[in-house]
Amino acid sequence: MVLPHEPEFEQALEELSTSLQPFLEANPQYKKALEIVQVPERIVNFRVVWEDDNGVPQVNRGFRVQYNSALGPYKGGLRLHPSVNLSILKFLGFEQTFKNALTGLSMGGGKGGADFDPKGKSDSEIRRFCVAFMTELSRHIGSDTDVPAGDIGTGAREIGYLFGAYKKLKNEFTGMLTGKGLTWGGSFIRPEATGYGLIYYVEHMIAKACPEYSLDKPTTLVAISGSGNVSQYTALKVIELGATVLTLSDSKGSLVAEKGYTKEFIHKIGELKLKGGSLETLANEPGYTYHAGVRPWTLVPTVHIALPGATQNEVSGEEAEALVKAGVRIVAEGSNMGCTTEAIEIFEASRRSGPGGVWYAPGKASNCGGVAVSGLEMAQNSQRLAWTTKEVDNKLKAIMAECYGICLSAGTKWSGEELTDGVLPSLLAGANVAGFIKVADAMKAQGDWW
Incomplete structure (x- = not known):
């Protein structure tokens, strides 16, 4: 399953597999789910050709890894950085699948981006890149299919350009990206x-x-x-x-x-x-x-x-x-x-x-607040309304409290350790096991393993 040139993905898979061992020993039927869930449902690679300010064509590699949709539309950021490659995006999409599960919201896992570096580029160059990137990506995403967001190198400016390109290409105003501006479908507290x-x-x-x-x-x-x-x-x-x-x-x-x-x-x-x-x-x-x-x-x-x-x-x-x-x-x-x-x-x-x-x-638990509010932005878009800062912040606090409780409970039950003399349970094991069980059970119900 793992190729030698995918070290980041291999590391993420090894971490999950190690954490799952006590659970899998007690529930061996889930071994097949682990074998299946580590393979992305779909990987899209594409060429992005754009014009710099000197009129010279430039080319970058674009990606979208649609990892798992058992719990909802694929959801995860777009990273624009020279280091972007398939190993990094597979690891991020894999982690995103279980992170999104821990939020309790209806979101699958995905990740994407390009080996484009926004640093040192003019606004016009970034806009032209975003239009070229979205021209190819738009055929693979949508509010009920795959909802990207920002990530490293993809901030408010880039989200705006990407959204505008999609709107022109599809002739529809829809919540197919999160991290949008507050006046055009964004959510309070999303940047924070x-x-x-x-x-x-x-x-x-x-x-x-x-x-x-x-x-x-x-x-x-x-x-x-x-x-x-x-x-x-x-x-x-x-x-x-x-x-x-x-x-x-x-x-x-x-x-x-x-x-x-x-x-x-x-x-x-x-x-x-x-x-x-x-x-x-x-x-x-x-x-x-x-x-x-x-x-x-x-x-x-x-x-x-x-x-x-x-x-x-x-x-x-x-x-x-x-x-x-x-x-x-x-x-x-x-x-x-x-x-x-x-x-x-x-x-x-x-x-x-x-x-x-x-x-x-681990980050899949402690930093899930970002994608949680992205999920709340999706909910607001679906209802054509906007919640107040206080409402969103209170929902975020509740999601993080629930996530912590889930990790603490699963870590206590499935860490494979004797928790004596004040030893705290492993939140690493808890996050991995709880996220995996939720995704695996949904996949089984949908006939992805049996």
Whole structure:
């Protein structure tokens, strides 16, 4: 099933398969479901030819991996980045399938994008690329078939261009994309949803594992990686609640705040990133220290909560050991598969050591708030109405609380461990088993395995 040149997908599949072993030993009939669910229902590859500002044609590779529709229309983002390849999109679509299951909403799993880099491109070039991309993608998506969203490199500008192209091609105004503008079908809280949802999930973890590090205390120290949409709103929510954010980062390095980030400085970073800027331009800001070529996990001596929010495999085994040494108690992913296998093993070993260990939450659970509000946007589009900020935020809080409860329950039942002496259940096992069972049962009812 797994090809040697698909390392990211192989890693995601191995993680799920390992977590499922205690469940599969007790329920061997589900082994066939695991064999089937790992194969995407459909993969679409296509050529994207667009014209740059000099009138020269350029070409990129476009993809849509329609992974699983057992629970609803395919749902997942479009990533525009030079690193995009089929392995990364298969891993993301695979994870998205189980993540969407954990939200409790009617959404299948999918992912797509292109190896196009929006950085350094003019608005006109990005618009021409989006029109060319959607011209091909439009024949494969729709509000009841496949509903893409934003992801790395695909923000409000790109969603607008993609939506406009689809509307012209199909001559219909429909909710076939999420992350739309508020005045044309978008939802309140959608830009904030992944970051806010991550914190709502983490608050439940803290309440059970380490209430002394509540986020309403300035003495609670939080390290965050990344500085895009997810990390910005994660940081803003932490600051709003009262805890201290020590770090942010980007692909070139990390920026450490000696006394903690302020809300105003996060907004400044947001404006910088909209223009394609780098954190290194803030190296001389008073109270902040820039570290080129280094991720944040080894840069601060004491950390209570660590929230990877950049990209996959951004916490190595060595960095995980540094976090344990720094006193971290909660690690929750805002990014997808943010921790390497080695890092997860270190965190899980710490958890099993008893009270005072690290409690780790995988991205398919802790960062599902983004796609949850995308699902709420789909519901609003279907009803031709818009809910208030408070209504959406309350629904998001309820979804994250339910997701946490599901992961805690399944982790307690199916981790294959003796939970004695204050050992917390594995949220990794809980998320994987609970998501898998829901998808597998729907597939069985629909005749996809028997």
